[in-house]
Amino acid sequence: MANIKEIARIAGVSVTTVSRVLNNHPYVSDIKRAAVLNTIEQLNYSRNMNAVHLITGRTGAIAVILPYINLYYFSIVMDGLAHEALNAQYRLILCQSNYAAEEELKVLEMLRNKEIDGVVIVSTALQPEVIEEYTDYGPVITCQDSGERRFSSVYIEHYEAFWDGLQYLSSKGYRKIGYCEGRQNGSSASIRQSAFRAFLSERNLPFREEWMVYDCMTEEDGAGVALSLLDMQDRPEVLIITGDHVAAGLIIEARKHGLRIPEDLAVMGFDNQPIGRLLDITTIDNHLYDMGAAAFRIIHEQIRTGSRVPVHRKLDYEIIERGTV
Amino acid sequence: MANIKEIARIAGVSVTTVSRVLNNHPYVSDIKRAAVLNTIEQLNYSRNMNAVHLITGRTGAIAVILPYINLYYFSIVMDGLAHEALNAQYRLILCQSNYAAEEELKVLEMLRNKEIDGVVIVSTALQPEVIEEYTDYGPVITCQDSGERRFSSVYIEHYEAFWDGLQYLSSKGYRKIGYCEGRQNGSSASIRQSAFRAFLSERNLPFREEWMVYDCMTEEDGAGVALSLLDMQDRPEVLIITGDHVAAGLIIEARKHGLRIPEDLAVMGFDNQPIGRLLDITTIDNHLYDMGAAAFRIIHEQIRTGSRVPVHRKLDYEIIERGTV
């Protein structure tokens, strides 16, 4: 495979000139530029980017850590990231970690090894303290509120969003509110849960452990909740459920058994997924695409400018009023 | 940042010895190994992988080209790829191309530039002839049947799968069969379409252009089809629909208007998505996860062995009998 030296020799110039042509530098005479371009064409030359990466210390790649790419939440964030990356001519390295901290750590090691220019973390397996140990090696951004850290973050206030959602339910006259949460290992789950408890207590609304469901992650889990509600003596009037697909499972199963939504049971979702629109589910849109896009823009800016000052960006959410409340 | 030379100097050994320790080579005395490991620890040393990539000519990364990461089809294939990549300690570079051939070409250029060891194509924007121009630079695999090419492929026979699906419908006594296709730019769409036409003609079943729907990609599109069916004088008895989410949209909307499924209108889906299971949709599972996993294993093997002999692997599909037919 031809290299820059050979191009220089054949074109009758120095390697420096070839390099200048390759990088569109000024100060190359048209005649020499043409000669270089010509031999490049003739030899079907292509740059070995690894040499470029070595000497420049940059790779033009950013790694993304997320647990499962085929879950709605993550695939939408990834969509936002990928869209911006395409614009910025940046490459995205995907690490599907299954929440394995050890795998996520390997990605941070890649940052240390200069294989990548930055890391976007859309997972919760790593402690903030661990992440901070790598901030010297390049910019890192997480997609949740990690407080004042040496890395950046972009997030929505889950506490606030959940509180607002509950307020909305309350304003509709509901008093008996149940709660359906997904995976428990995320910090946002516990934040939402505390918002839930605080709200009930502030408003003097009844809290019942039977109205709380945890680790409810799939459509089928939602359907299971519907079944368990059927037998319940004292049912909640409304359920707030993280993940519209779970809400969808619940609604479909509930209707199958004659439960009217929202008359017999109201439902408020979370995520604003396509299935939610289809089933006319009232939900909270947490702007996942924007989150991914913002994360990329922030980290890209930090790489570009070399700034190590962490940026913390809070995003909006939005209650989507539809028919299940 | 410390480098191998400095480690050698401080540990009192040669750079070769340091390199041997780094790569777990034999023929290093325990005492020197310990000394090296010790200074590595002390200086918080980490390898510059770009130098390794440069000298070895390998990067340990494979690029994946797909149009949209947040569509079920692609996210599942990606899941299979990512799972295997994690096992093999390989990195995956995601290019979300939006079907832009020019972007996909850039990825093939990366192969030429030695930035990656191979390319997995789960898109259809590039012509096979174009892809073949890059097979000298490293292994490439596509996730559709491209015939006898200089690159590998893993695929299901869409013609056969669709034919079998139609046969199944036929065996259930349906004669008036409609067809609902997604994005038209994929070659698999036209293959399925020709299977559809051939089947009807062979069985002497009626073909009606009003029963054909194209570019039907979202849940809402499915719902739209349901509405248009309501007004139709002579409705099909059954609809075969690519994409369970589209089928779901159709079913939900149809039921809203009093259409009974499958009595008034039967539905057969494609993809076997979670929503399909929830709504009890009869469907064809095209084993997308396996496709991703197989694609990775094949290309990884080719990278490992250096073999340039293309592999063509046909995968199974499976009719999932449920309640909408």
Place this chain on the structure above:
DNA sequence: TTGTATGCGTTATCAG
């Protein structure tokens, strides 16, 4: 078992 010397392919530096 160890070390010396060379090369990987490029960009950066600096002198002209």
Place this chain on the structure above:
DNA sequence: CTGATAACGCATACAA
């Protein structure tokens, strides 16, 4: 505008 030469950090052939 141009070019010679020094980095970049590592792996490896070869010699010892």
